[in-house]
Structures are given as structure tokens and as C-alpha cells.
Amino acid sequence: MRTWMFVLLALASVSVLAVEDNYGFNDPEQRVLFLKLTAELRCPMCQNQNIADSDAMIAHDMRRKVYTLLKQGKSEEEIVTYMKDRYGDFVYYKPPVTAATIWLWALPLVFIFVVLFLVMRRPSKAPLPDQGAKLKQAEAMLKQDKS
Amino acid sequence: MKKIGFFLIPLVIFLVLVVFLFQGLFSDPRELDSQVKDKQVPAFSLPDLMRPDVTYTQDVFKGDVTILNVWGVWCVTCAVEMPYLTKLKEEQKVNFVGLYFDQDLDPDFGTKTLTRVQEEVTSMLSRYGNPYQYNIFDVYRDTSLDLGVTGAPEHFLIDSRGVVRMHHIGDINPRVWENKIGPLYDQLVAEQQTNVAGSR
Numbered sequence: 001m002r003t004w005m006f007v008l009l010a011l012a013s014v015s016v017l018a019v020e021d022n023y024g025f026n027d028p029e030q031r032v033l034f035l036k037l038t039a040e041l042r043c044p045m046c047q048n049q050n051i052a053d054s055d056a057m058i059a060h061d062m063r064r065k066v067y068t069l070l071k072q073g074k075s076e077e078e079i080v081t082y083m084k085d086r087y088g089d090f091v092y093y094k095p096p097v098t099a100a101t102i103w104l105w106a107l108p109l110v111f112i113f114v115v116l117f118l119v120m121r122r123p124s125k126a127p128l129p130d131q132g133a134k135l136k137q138a139e140a141m142l143k144q145d146k147s
Numbered sequence: 148m149k150k151i152g153f154f155l156i157p158l159v160i161f162l163v164l165v166v167f168l169f170q171g172l173f174s175d176p177r178e179l180d181s182q183v184k185d186k187q188v189p190a191f192s193l194p195d196l197m198r199p200d201v202t203y204t205q206d207v208f209k210g211d212v213t214i215l216n217v218w219g220v221w222c223v224t225c226a227v228e229m230p231y232l233t234k235l236k237e238e239q240k241v242n243f244v245g246l247y248f249d250q251d252l253d254p255d256f257g258t259k260t261l262t263r264v265q266e267e268v269t270s271m272l273s274r275y276g277n278p279y280q281y282n283i284f285d286v287y288r289d290t291s292l293d294l295g296v297t298g299a300p301e302h303f304l305i306d307s308r309g310v311v312r313m314h315h316i317g318d319i320n321p322r323v324w325e326n327k328i329g330p331l332y333d334q335l336v337a338e339q340q341t342n343v344a345g346s347r
Contacts, residue, residue: 044179044295045297047176058296058297061288061291062292086292086294087182087295088179088181088182088295090179
């Protein structure tokens with residue numbers, strides 16, 4: 001019973017993953033690529049949704065376009081460039097490295113190095129001068145407790 | 148010295164952050180960099196909405212300054228701006244061309260016939276005014292995609308050489324016209340007139 005439930009749920013999740021049932025592919029690899037691209041391309045209308053999730057008309061059109069381009073045998077890169085030519089870098093969820101975006105990667109590294117530098121440079125504290133005396137006192141107290 | 152740095156460094160970081168976040172308050176995330184700006188109108192070959200035997204190409208924009216208005220009968224904002232566009236056309240002779248597209252999600256399996264679309268368009272234009280010289284019917288919405296259209300209404304200001312000079316997302320109202328589109332439109336028309344005069 002439990003295994004059957006599991007199989008049923010697994011099947012249900014597969015149908016949720018499928019974006020559009022009316023986009024048929026003969027080549028399973030193309031289908032995978034279609035799902036990948038529609039997940040990575042961003043809808044210009046409903047921002048912060050990818051075109052697989054969005055129900056805006058433009059998202060429908062872009063899915064259709066991705067499908068036709070795939071059917072024409074275009075590669076993943078060509079399709080991404082096609083969309084970028086029309087909607088800018090905005091349309092792809094992976095930002096390109098440019099002078100303006102390099103800071104996304106550089107800033108955390110800079111931060112790490114600055115902190116490392118500060119930690120290394122910090123002078124190690126000299127042991128307190130009367131620590132030896134204090135230790136002796138503590139040992140004496142311990143001995144007292146034991147006796 | 149050390150103490151000053153202790154206060155100064157966080158203060159500087161804080162101020163930089165404040166300036167950065169403050170300007171973020173006024174940035175519009177919907178404003179995208181248009182990819183067609185300062186480029187020729189992408190190539191197309193599309194029929195006239197009312198007379199399907201007439202075909203237009205990107206060359207129709209050469210010779211006149213044009214505002215290409217992307218619209219559809221299903222678009223509420225388009226209906227709102229239509230009377231104002233008509234007024235601009237009548238009072239200032241602004242040259243509007245419509246790029247019409249319908250909302251059938253898949254044009255190949257569309258439920259609407261062309262006659263039905265034409266009827267709807269005629270009834271809407273007779274109700275709100277007709278600002279358009281003619282309407283180009285973007286059957287498969289390919290040209291909209293090429294232009295980077297995200298919805299309707301959108302406007303493309305095209306100069307007399309067929310180059311897109313401005314992409315305006317949203318409606319045209321008196322404020323937008325006077326501050327954003329009107330000045331550039333007037334400038335382009337003036338440029339075109341001196342060009343024409345010069346070539347004579």
C-alpha cells in the first residue's frame with residue numbers, strides 16, 4: 001500500500017514538472033533542454049517568475065518560441081542569445097560577468113581577505129604577568145577543597 | 148588614530164550603504180534596457196489588419212517620423228489612452244501606426260476568425276476614436292517578440308530613417324507626452340523637415 005502511494009505521488013510530481021503538455025518532443029534530450037531553458041529564462045512581464053511558471057501572454061509566446069527554435073535544431077546557447085538580443089541580459093537568470101556585476105563575486109572574496117588580514121594582524125595578547133601567581137592560588141584552593 | 152578608524156570605517160560603510168539603498172527607492176525595476184533602441188526596426192512582412200491583401204515591411208517607416216503603438220482590443224489601458232492619442236493626431240498631426248496583436252494564446256489553434264477581430268477593432272475604434280493611419284496585424288506575435296514587447300500598450304518612436312529612437316512601455320497620457328515623448332517627437336520631425344529641405 002505504502003509503495004503504491006509513493007509511486008502515485010511520484011507520478012503526480014512528474015506531471016507537475018511538465019510545463020506544457022502540448023509541446024511534444026521526439027527527442028528526450030530536447031525535452032530536457034526545453035524544461036531547462038524555460039526554467040532559466042525570465043519573464044519580462046511577471047518579473048521574478050521564469051517563463052515556465054508565468055501565465056503572462058509574453059511567457060506563452062516565449063515558450064512557443066523556445067519550442068520552435070529547439071525544433072529548428074538551435075542549441076541552448078543560440079536560444080539564450082536570441083532572447084537576450086530582444087530582452088537584454090535581464091531575460092536570463094544567470095547574469096554575465098561585466099564591470100557592473102563583477103562585484104557580486106568579488107565583494108564576498110574581498111570581505112574574506114579583509115577579515116583574514118585584520119585577524120592575522122591583530123597582535124597576540126601577552127600573557128598576564130600575574131597569571132603564575134593566580135594559578136598557584138587556585139591550586140592552593142583546590143588542595144584545600146580536597147583535604 | 149586607532150579609535151578614529153574604529154568609528155570612521157563603519158560610518159563610511161554605513162553612509163555608502165544608505166546612498167545605495169536610497170537611490171534604490173527611486174529605481175523602477177520594470178524599466179528594462181530596450182534592445183532595439185537606436186537600431187533599425189527588425190525585418191518583418193505582415194498584413195494590414197483591415198485589408199489582409201496589403202503587406203507591410205520594415206520599409207514603411209522610412210520617410211516619416213512614426214509612433215508605432217502596440218495594442219489590442221483586450222487591453223484596457225489601450226482603450227483609456229485612445230481618446231488622447233486621437234486628440235494628438237487631430238491637433239498635432241502625430242503619425243500613429245498600430246501594431247495589432249490578438250490574445251489567442253496559440254495563433255495556430257486560435258478560436259477567433261479574422262472577420263471577428265476586424266469587427267471588434269472597428270467597434271472599439273468607433274467608440275474611442277481612431278488615432279491610427281493603419282494597423283499592422285502581427286499574426287504570430289513574432290514582430291512583437293523581435294521588438295522586445297512585454298505587453299500592451301507599448302510605443303516605439305521611429306525616426307524617418309526607420310531607426311527606433313525610443314521604446315516607451317505603458318500608455319501615453321498628457322504628462323508622458325509633454326515630458327518624455329513629445330519633445331523628442333518634435334525634434335525628430337524638425338530634423339526630418341530640414342533634411343527634406345536640404346535635399347531639395
